[in-house]
Amino acid sequence: MGKTVWMFPGQGSQMPGMGQTLVQQDETRQALMDLGTRIGLDLTDLLTTGTKDDLKSTEIAQPAIVAHSTLLANRYAALGHRPDFVLGHSVGEYSALVAASVLTASEAVYLVRERGNLMNQVKGGTMAAVIGLDDVEAAHHAIESIAATGEIVQIANYNCPGQFVISGQVAAVETATAKLKELGAKRVLPLDVSGAFHSSLMTPFAPRFEDILVSSPFQAAKTKFISNVDNDFHDQPEELIRLLVQQLYSPVRFEACVEKLIAEGADTFIEFGPSSPLSGLVKRIKKDVKIVSITTLEQLEAEAIR
Known part of the structure; x- marks a missing residue:
């Protein structure tokens, strides 16, 4: 049962x-x-x-x-x-x-x-939902390359196949958005949140x-x-x-x-x-x-x- x-x-x-x-x-x-x-x-x-x-x-x-x-x-x-x-x-x-x-x-x-x-109390952060990108490993590497420059951005939610959420500083999330679209993401939607939850x-x-x-x-x-x-x-x-x-x-x-x-x-x-x-x-x-x-x-x- x-x-x-x-x-x-x-x-x-x-x-x-x-x-x-x-x-x-x-x-x-x-x-x-x-x-x-x-x-x-x-x-x-x-x-x-x-x-x-x-x-x-x-x-x-x-x-x-x-x-x-x-x-x-x-x-x-x-x-x-x-x-x-x-x-x-x-x-x-x-x-x-x-x-x-x-x-x-x-x-x-x-x-x-x-x-x-x-x-x-955390200011200066945001989040975005990434939709339609199945290659999460490639996305992870792209986000790590941005973070390696000193900017804060990371994957915050692994929700389901083809959907995850990124979180971090506004500029870093914007940079990641552009890279993820280049990798094939169908949409990257900014979330209406007050901070970069589930990030450093x-x-x-x-x-x-x-x-x-x-x-x-x-x-x-x-x-x-x-x-x-x-x-x-x-x-x-x-x-x-x-x-x-x-x-x-x-x-x-x-x-x-x-x-x-x-x-x-x-x-x-x-x-x-x-x-x-x-x-x-x-x-x-x-x-x-x-x-x-x-x-x-x-x-x-x-x-x-x-």
């Missing part, structure tokens, strides 16, 4: 009105209010009436996404469902750790609020974030959690904290994570979040797996009774 993965998207998955269904039920509405109180934000208002601009900044987007994702997954779990594996993309790893009973939803929202505050520009903030993490109550994982950093399974608090620190400046190896989960017997991927960017990526990695996208309580309840 096949195994099930619960997966959680990262920044960029937020959408205006994404929490409308959450406030229609007393239990999830109260939970959302409690999470907002923990971090001093009116998450209820942000998730129901917040505009695209309201949800754009990193320190707002990350707790909003994690709050939304974890409330949906917690509700699904309350209906008697359990995953065999959990997987997050970047900040989505915190939602995955809630599903694995490593963190409470309250602690996860607090941590990503702090994470977002630190990440938002994040390294100076790693010690400060580690101090925050080590003071938080982590438990051993009760469900198999696969890390973006090394696409391997980890369950102990100390190693999970180490990986979350490294994740700030390391590439997200999402494609490799999905491939490993499939090799371990996964054939069903359920995505919980405001939107479903990971579902499309998984489909490009492996066409014949089952994919379920849950963005509302109505979708959740329909799926739960199947």
Whole structure:
């Protein structure tokens, strides 16, 4: 019998009105209010009436996404469902750790609020999605040749065949964009982000974030959690904290994570979040797996009774 993965998207998955269904039920509405109180934000208002601009900044987007994702997954779990594996993309790893009973939803929202505050301090960086270039090795060499000149640019996300993301200083990303187009990239799209996430520009903030993490109550994982950093399974608090620190400046190896989960017997991927960017990526990695996208309580309840 096949195994099930619960997966959680990262920044960029937020959408205006994404929490409308959450406030229609007393239990999830109260939970959302409690999470907002923990971090001093009116998450209820942000998730129901917040505009695209309201949800754009990193320190707002990350707790909003994690709050939304974890409330949906917690509700699904309350209906008697359990995953065999959990997987997050970047900040989505915190939602995955809630599903694995490593963190409470309250602690996860607090941590990503702090994470977002630190990440938002990095100026002068940007990111771009590279689409339609299958020769990742050639792309890697081209980017390394730019970095060898002293400019900061690197591959930040390995998402699926033919799609990866580069991150770094604005000028270096622009230089890399030109080179990658010469190599055959169909499109290189600038991302609407406030910094160069998953690049070495994040390294100076790693010690400060580690101090925050080590003071938080982590438990051993009760469900198999696969890390973006090394696409391997980890369950102990100390190693999970180490990986979350490294994740700030390391590439997200999402494609490799999905491939490993499939090799371990996964054939069903359920995505919980405001939107479903990971579902499309998984489909490009492996066409014949089952994919379920849950963005509302109505979708959740329909799926739960199947």
